[in-house]
Amino acid sequence: MAKRIDGKKISAAMLETVAAEVTELKKEGIEPTLAVILVGEDPASQVYVRNKQRACEQVGIRSVSHILPADTTQQTLLALIDTLNRDKSVNGILCQLPLPKHLDEEQVLLAISPEKDVDAFHPVNVGRITIGNADLLPCTPAGVMEMLRYENIPVAGKHCVVLGRSNIVGKPMALLLLAANGTVTVCHSKTENIAAYTRTADILVTAVGKQNFVTADMVKPGAVVIDVSINRNAEGKLCGDADFDAVSEVASCITPVPGGVGPMTIAMLMKNTVSAARAQSKK
Numbered sequence: 001m002a003k004r005i006d007g008k009k010i011s012a013a014m015l016e017t018v019a020a021e022v023t024e025l026k027k028e029g030i031e032p033t034l035a036v037i038l039v040g041e042d043p044a045s046q047v048y049v050r051n052k053q054r055a056c057e058q059v060g061i062r063s064v065s066h067i068l069p070a071d072t073t074q075q076t077l078l079a080l081i082d083t084l085n086r087d088k089s090v091n092g093i094l095c096q097l098p099l100p101k102h103l104d105e106e107q108v109l110l111a112i113s114p115e116k117d118v119d120a121f122h123p124v125n126v127g128r129i130t131i132g133n134a135d136l137l138p139c140t141p142a143g144v145m146e147m148l149r150y151e152n153i154p155v156a157g158k159h160c161v162v163l164g165r166s167n168i169v170g171k172p173m174a175l176l177l178l179a180a181n182g183t184v185t186v187c188h189s190k191t192e193n194i195a196a197y198t199r200t201a202d203i204l205v206t207a208v209g210k211q212n213f214v215t216a217d218m219v220k221p222g223a224v225v226i227d228v229s230i231n232r233n234a235e236g237k238l239c240g241d242a243d244f245d246a247v248s249e250v251a252s253c254i255t256p257v258p259g260g261v262g263p264m265t266i267a268m269l270m271k272n273t274v275s276a277a278r279a280q281s282k283k
């Protein structure tokens with residue numbers, strides 16, 4: 001039976017470390033500050049923003065919210081980002097995605113100063129991640145790496161298979177595993193015979209967004225299964241991509257949904273905000 005990797009416990013340990021760093025920074029007269037922008041009233045986005053604000057409170061980071069109406073223009077949003085870029089008291093800027101359809105998401109992400117880009121979505125930070133010298137790491141994939149480290153799961157020399165190639169999860173996940181000397185295969189919707197790849201994975205990271213996509217027969221006995229996805233089943237309950245009970249019979253370790261990767265993402269955001277505050281204080 002696979003060990004359940006407890007994302008709540010690991011993220012709580014991380015948040016304690018971050019809180020201690022915040023205390024140190026405050027002694028130096030630096031108050032780490034995260035500006036959060038939410039456009040519109042998407043209920044899921046409202047929940048995510050609230051959770052991020054709560055985490056800020058927990059570790060002592062000051063959070064400043066900018067809640068804008070759904071019909072906000074691109075110009076207004078860019079003007080706000082410009083103000084926050086210039087505001088020396090703001091260390092991190094997060095614009096909650098997705099944005100309403102009429103707004104140009106790519107242009108918005110480009111407008112955030114790379115040094116305040118705590119989601120690490122700006123092409124400059126993506127480039128740094130690719131080269132391997134990034135200060136700000138993409139929160140979800142970096143959270144996964146933190147889990148593997150915490151659980152003493154070696155990556156070097158292992159076959160790591162990533163399901164999904166989005167800019168937010170799949171691609172940066174593959175880059176971080178590669179940087180840790182994993183041998184990485186990325187699968188996507190055009191991959192033929194996915195099971196042939198997954199069955200050879202020592203570490204299988206799934207971020208497809210489809211319930212029961214990963215079945216027990218797709219998993220190598222003893223593999224580590226990291227389930228990034230957040231889906232809803234027919235009863236409306238949260239679930240990941242893996243057929244959890246059946247895959248647990250085959251894998252050596254598995255992350256549950258909820259309570260797995262999700263809490264790690266927020267903890268990494270807090271860590272990035274503190275890193276940004278520290279880096280900016282040295283300028």
Ligand code: NAP
Pocket residue numbers: 140163164165166167168169170187188189190191194207208209210228229230231261262263265
């Ligand atoms: P996304 O942009 O929709 O990407 C999904 C990926 O899955 C795409 O690369 C797609 O391939 C691939 N895919 C879709 N159907 C497939 C199939 N039948 N076979 C193989 N690959 C297939 O989603 P995302 O933003 O990466 O998020 C993925 C999941 O993670 C979602 O459930 C999301 O809610 C969750 N998530 C969780 C966290 C967290 O904190 N835990 C953070 C972010 C996202 P193509 O590229 O070919 O279309």
